[in-house]
Amino acid sequence: MSVPAAAALRVIAVCNRKGGAGKTTTSVNLAAELAALGWRVLLLDLDSQGHCAVGLGVKVHQGEKCLHSLFTDPQAQLVDTLRNTSIANLSLAPADQLFEHGTGVRDELRLLRALADPAIAERFDLVIIDTPPSLDLLLLNALSAANWVLVPFVPHPLSYEGVRQLMRVLFKVMSNQNPGLKLLGFLPTMAADNIRQHRTTTGDVARQFGAPRVLPSIRNDIKLAEAFAVGQPVRTYAASSRGAQDFAALALCVTQLLA
Numbered sequence: 185m186s187v188p189a190a191a192a193l194r195v196i197a198v199c200n201r202k203g204g205a206g207k208t209t210t211s212v213n214l215a216a217e218l219a220a221l222g223w224r225v226l227l228l229d230l231d232s233q234g235h236c237a238v239g240l241g242v243k244v245h246q247g248e249k250c251l252h253s254l255f256t257d258p259q260a261q262l263v264d265t266l267r268n269t270s271i272a273n274l275s276l277a278p279a280d281q282l283f284e285h286g287t288g289v290r291d292e293l294r295l296l297r298a299l300a301d302p303a304i305a306e307r308f309d310l311v312i313i314d315t316p317p318s319l320d321l322l323l324l325n326a327l328s329a330a331n332w333v334l335v336p337f338v339p340h341p342l343s344y345e346g347v348r349q350l351m352r353v354l355f356k357v358m359s360n361q362n363p364g365l366k367l368l369g370f371l372p373t374m375a376a377d378n379i380r381q382h383r384t385t386t387g388d389v390a391r392q393f394g395a396p397r398v399l400p401s402i403r404n405d406i407k408l409a410e411a412f413a414v415g416q417p418v419r420t421y422a423a424s425s426r427g428a429q430d431f432a433a434l435a436l437c438v439t440q441l442l443a
């Protein structure tokens with residue numbers, strides 16, 4: 185499966201207001217898999233926890249320009265925040281760990297405008313935005329700038345409630361700021377088929393939003409946490425692991441959906 189030719193920049197926001205749902209693990213590993221398939225990928229870390237840089241082994245020093253500079257400096261340019269990673273075809277705009285959520289320029293369209301820079305469209309085919317677990321201005325920026333939303337969720341009843349809350353925000357954004365926003369799908373993460381609760385919750389999501397909206401699961405795999413801890417995507421850390429297989433399958437599925 186190859187990258188569609190002469191395509192416009194595609195933007196995927198990875199969201200779930202529930203913490204620990206697998207947003208960052210999904211953002212980093214899906215970005216790495218799609219880069220390996222030939223997409224020129226830009227990963228944007230909107231979460232000031234700064235975990236994307238950790239997961240890719242990128243060092244960010246105090247005072248360096250970061251993605252959050254967009255929200256503290258009206259003159260800041262996205263291109264000035266870009267960092268190469270050890271993965272071919274994958275760049276990162278890291279988060280500013282000192283950024284305080286709830287502060288900054290109150291502009292829901294700041295990221296949308298930053299991505300409209302022709303220098304970004306020339307360098308990249310695809311942008312993946314990792315978002316914080318909150319319903320704040322940064323999430324609204326991500327949803328306003330995206331064409332697609334990907335919702336990782338742990339198949340567990342509490343997490344399902346987080347999905348429903350996010351969908352309410354999503355529908356609001358779709359009918360106001362961003363009518364072109366589409367749902368890429370719900371991604372079961374840390375999934376185990378032998379746990380009845382997981383099957384039940386995934387079934388509930390399929391019934392409520394449609395079975396085609398449920399993407400192939402990412403199974404529970406400690407290799408994903410280990411890979412993160414050493415600053416590598418799982419495809420380089422443990423190429424034959426369950427996690428690497430699942431993210432490779434997800435990347436193929438996403439490539440088809442984006443085509």
Ligand SMILES: Nc1ncnc2c1ncn2[C@@H]1O[C@H](COP(=O)(O)OP(=O)(O)OP(=O)(O)O)[C@@H](O)[C@H]1O
Nearest residue numbers: 203204205206207208209317374403404405408409
């Ligand atoms: N499929 C998996 N198998 C095992 N562990 C996983 C899996 N996916 C994620 N994890 C681990 O679960 C934890 C939470 O994952 P992650 O940081 O990706 O979630 P998040 O939604 O980004 O969290 P936050 O809301 O804090 O940003 C991490 O320690 C990660 O290594």
Ligand SMILES: [Mg+2]
Nearest residue numbers: 207208231235
């Ligand atoms: Mg995260």
